[in-house]
Amino acid sequence: MTTSGLLSRSLLAAGLLSIAASGAFAQWKPTRPITLIVPWAAGGSTDQVTRVAAAEIEKALGQKVVVMNQPGASGSVGTKNALEAAKDGYTWTAGAAKDLGTYKVLGMLDTSIQDWNLYLTVAHVSVVGVNADTPYKTMPELLAAMKAKPNSVSVATAGVNSSGHSAIEAIARATGTTYKHVTYDGGNPAVVSTLSGETQVTTQLAAEQTDMIRAKRIRPLAVVSDKPLTIEGYGTIPPLSQFVPGFKDPINYFGIFVPKGVPAEVKQTLDNLWNSQIAKGDALKKYAESRGAMFSGAYGDEAQKAVMPAIQSYAWVQQEAGKAKVSPDTIGIPKP
Numbered sequence: 001m002t003t004s005g006l007l008s009r010s011l012l013a014a015g016l017l018s019i020a021a022s023g024a025f026a027q028w029k030p031t032r033p034i035t036l037i038v039p040w041a042a043g044g045s046t047d048q049v050t051r052v053a054a055a056e057i058e059k060a061l062g063q064k065v066v067v068m069n070q071p072g073a074s075g076s077v078g079t080k081n082a083l084e085a086a087k088d089g090y091t092w093t094a095g096a097a098k099d100l101g102t103y104k105v106l107g108m109l110d111t112s113i114q115d116w117n118l119y120l121t122v123a124h125v126s127v128v129g130v131n132a133d134t135p136y137k138t139m140p141e142l143l144a145a146m147k148a149k150p151n152s153v154s155v156a157t158a159g160v161n162s163s164g165h166s167a168i169e170a171i172a173r174a175t176g177t178t179y180k181h182v183t184y185d186g187g188n189p190a191v192v193s194t195l196s197g198e199t200q201v202t203t204q205l206a207a208e209q210t211d212m213i214r215a216k217r218i219r220p221l222a223v224v225s226d227k228p229l230t231i232e233g234y235g236t237i238p239p240l241s242q243f244v245p246g247f248k249d250p251i252n253y254f255g256i257f258v259p260k261g262v263p264a265e266v267k268q269t270l271d272n273l274w275n276s277q278i279a280k281g282d283a284l285k286k287y288a289e290s291r292g293a294m295f296s297g298a299y300g301d302e303a304q305k306a307v308m309p310a311i312q313s314y315a316w317v318q319q320e321a322g323k324a325k326v327s328p329d330t331i332g333i334p335k336p
Helices: 003-026 043-063 073-084 096-100 139-148 163-175 187-195 206-212 266-279 283-290 300-320
Strands: 036-039 065-069 091-096 115-125 129-130 152-157 181-182 217-223 230-231 236-237 252-258
Touching: 036 043, 036 073, 036 163, 043 065, 043 091, 043 096, 043 115, 043 129, 043 163, 043 187, 043 206, 043 252, 043 266, 043 283, 065 096, 065 115, 065 300, 073 091, 073 096, 073 252, 073 300, 096 230, 096 252, 096 300, 115 266, 115 300, 129 206, 129 300, 139 163, 139 217, 163 181, 163 187, 163 300, 181 187, 187 217, 206 217, 217 236, 252 266, 266 283
Parallel strands: 036 065, 036 091, 152 181
Antiparallel strands: 091 252, 115 252, 129 217, 230 236
């Protein structure tokens, strides 16, 4: 046989081996239930979307995915448990990538976004919602009250580093206002507090307020964005940029996070799953449409790139407000 013929056969064999190896990775089948830690209370946006995603993953892997709520310390408790679990592929976590990427900045947990394999599900936006019995009918009225009564208007969020806290901090910086921060162990309890009148305002995610907005028990004043939001059964909520010219807020992506260091076949299987069933399935898309969210099926390098603007924005807001424990630029988070 000629040298070129031998080379062709070698290349063909190498290609077949590569395909076989890839196929082996794709065929990872967990032999026991997977634990998926939601580091927030039940009923909130992370809990909602994670349970939808878990059901789809169960179908694909043929194994139970047990969703466990482990709230505490603005999500860092449950996230820490996932990070410190055995790297065997059987313990994952979920939430907002922005939170995951800024725990270290706030001195909560020694981790960075690069320590995780990201599998995104949706992007959420925050809404400024007020108890329907408050006198605030418009966003300008609320801002006027916050200026007239510094540190008095009570705002409920899921705690420091939560999406709701990020939203009210962005508003405060953009408008020169202050507020009274009241924290809870999840977005749902924060919304319930505003619903009950325990607090006046919540800036939690649209997904967590949608039902109460439709029921007219929470009055939405603005979307914390430069784009309006339409909610089925309610109508359109104006963007904050309509009242605060030039206001912008980076997209807040949520997903499922698997610590790096798990077996290669686990990562490859999830990559393939996100590239096929998740990206092409309807379950998460329908959830997003019904909850004022945006579907995202990104993973890998694409996901890492997508989540960085929100991480940068929040990290530097905290740095400039004097609340950061670690300067973002010292841990690879450049100023936006």
